[in-house]
Amino acid sequence: MLLIYNLCTVLILCVSVKAYYNVIARTDEENNFISRSTEIPKYVPTWSSLDNRSLPSWYDDAKLGIFIHWGVFSVPSFGSEWFWNNWKEETKSVYVHIFFFYELGELAEAIRNKTDIRFGLYHSLYEWYNPLYITDKKNNFTTDRFITHKIMPELRELVETYKPEIIWSDGDWEASDTYWKSKEFLAWLYNESPVKDTVVVNDRWGSNMPCHHGGFFTCSDRFNPGVLLPHKWENCMTIDKKSWGFRRNAALSEYYTLAGLVKELVITVSCGGNLLMNVGPTKDGIITPIYEERLRGIGAWLAVNGEAIYDTKPWTVQNDTLTGSVWYTISKNEKQLFASILEWPDNNILSLGSLKLSTNSQIYLLGYSSVIPWKQSNDKLEINLPPNAHKGQPAWVLKIEIFQSVHTSY
Numbered sequence: 001m002l003l004i005y006n007l008c009t010v011l012i013l014c015v016s017v018k019a020y021y022n023v024i025a026r027t028d029e030e031n032n033f034i035s036r037s038t039e040i041p042k043y044v045p046t047w048s049s050l051d052n053r054s055l056p057s058w059y060d061d062a063k064l065g066i067f068i069h070w071g072v073f074s075v076p077s078f079g080s081e082w083f084w085n086n087w088k089e090e091t092k093s094v095y096v097h098i099f100f101f102y103e104l105g106e107l108a109e110a111i112r113n114k115t116d117i118r119f120g121l122y123h124s125l126y127e128w129y130n131p132l133y134i135t136d137k138k139n140n141f142t143t144d145r146f147i148t149h150k151i152m153p154e155l156r157e158l159v160e161t162y163k164p165e166i167i168w169s170d171g172d173w174e175a176s177d178t179y180w181k182s183k184e185f186l187a188w189l190y191n192e193s194p195v196k197d198t199v200v201v202n203d204r205w206g207s208n209m210p211c212h213h214g215g216f217f218t219c220s221d222r223f224n225p226g227v228l229l230p231h232k233w234e235n236c237m238t239i240d241k242k243s244w245g246f247r248r249n250a251a252l253s254e255y256y257t258l259a260g261l262v263k264e265l266v267i268t269v270s271c272g273g274n275l276l277m278n279v280g281p282t283k284d285g286i287i288t289p290i291y292e293e294r295l296r297g298i299g300a301w302l303a304v305n306g307e308a309i310y311d312t313k314p315w316t317v318q319n320d321t322l323t324g325s326v327w328y329t330i331s332k333n334e335k336q337l338f339a340s341i342l343e344w345p346d347n348n349i350l351s352l353g354s355l356k357l358s359t360n361s362q363i364y365l366l367g368y369s370s371v372i373p374w375k376q377s378n379d380k381l382e383i384n385l386p387p388n389a390h391k392g393q394p395a396w397v398l399k400i401e402i403f404q405s406v407h408t409s410y
């Protein structure tokens with residue numbers, strides 16, 4: 001899978017990578033990362049140390065990423081990306097090792113040299129039917145040949161060769177972070193890797209790890225709590241509601257509408273999260289028209305309203321107390337408040353209950369040239385929206401200057 005972020009977007013590539021490079025220094029008895037640096041490490045392989053690392057600021061500023069699931073499951077393109085696993089379970093074959101190779105180097109170089117996009121990679125810890133993993137599992141994970149001979153060499157090779165600025169780990173369910181040697185890998189990643197200052201990671205590094213340890217929290221697929229969380233988080237979701245990979249048998253109703261995607265983005269960012277939006281190319285790498293239409297639609301909406309998304313932070317209130325279809329963000333310099341409107345009011349009058357304006361306050365509708373009239377009363381703010389600005393957009397954004405929250409005193 002490929003993951004992309006620029007100041008606006010991230011791309012993550014999901015591919016099956018076959019790598020058996022011996023790039024981990026190890027002895028006959030020990031199979032851990034051995035530091036090649038003579039300096040005292042800034043981070044040690046404990047969660048208390050690793051969790052102290054600050055998330056690089058570019059990730060919080062970006063807000064939107066694009067996930068691309070493209071692999072051998074794109075060939076049958078039926079059911080979901082779990083096609084091969086389901087087929088394996090039904091056929092009861094002894095061992096199936098299917099891998100897909102893609103020239104990541106050329107892609108990573110093109111993204112870095114020709115765009116402002118941040119390049120990241122998805123990595124699945126599991127290979128359910130790899131004989132080494134099956135043996136470790138039978139031994140109740142008291143052995144780790146799968147980790148030392150496959151996973152750790154592969155992860156290090158991916159980092160040193162392709163220098164991803166996001167590593168999106170997955171497949172953590174059955175075994176602990178100790179078996180996966182997650183802490184050892186992350187300590188090396190943060191201390192010595194070529195991306196140690198800019199890389200970000202998620203939280204799927206072992207059983208019971210999601211929502212507890214790592215860089216940003218994903219907690220679960222399609223996680224969108226609708227409330228402000230104290231830790232940076234990500235809503236990883238799919239345009240196709242039923243599959244991460246392309247499905248030739250998908251129905252139109254099973255895809256998010258543009259309005260639905262904008263709603264996910266607005267609520268996620270208002271509550272302090274990033275949105276990672278997935279598309280699944282066909283077997284020959286084509287982004288089908290329905291995905292293209294959704295992506296272009298998001299891009300067109302952001303071209304007008306991106307000021308309310310990029311480089312913002314949550315306000316003291318996320319969701320308006322009077323009109324539930326309005327969500328707030330604030331510029332990082334706290335000079336502009338943005339109110340994203342997901343439903344246009346029937347009478348063109350928007351009532352807000354979470355802020356108060358002073359006589360010199362001004363309101364603008366992004367994409368509309370004139371200042372917007374308003375009236376403040378004791379219990380609400382009434383804003384007269386221009387009817388000619390309602391042209392079927394998935395959402396609208398008000399930019400408000402000089403304001404006060406009703407929940408705090410300034």
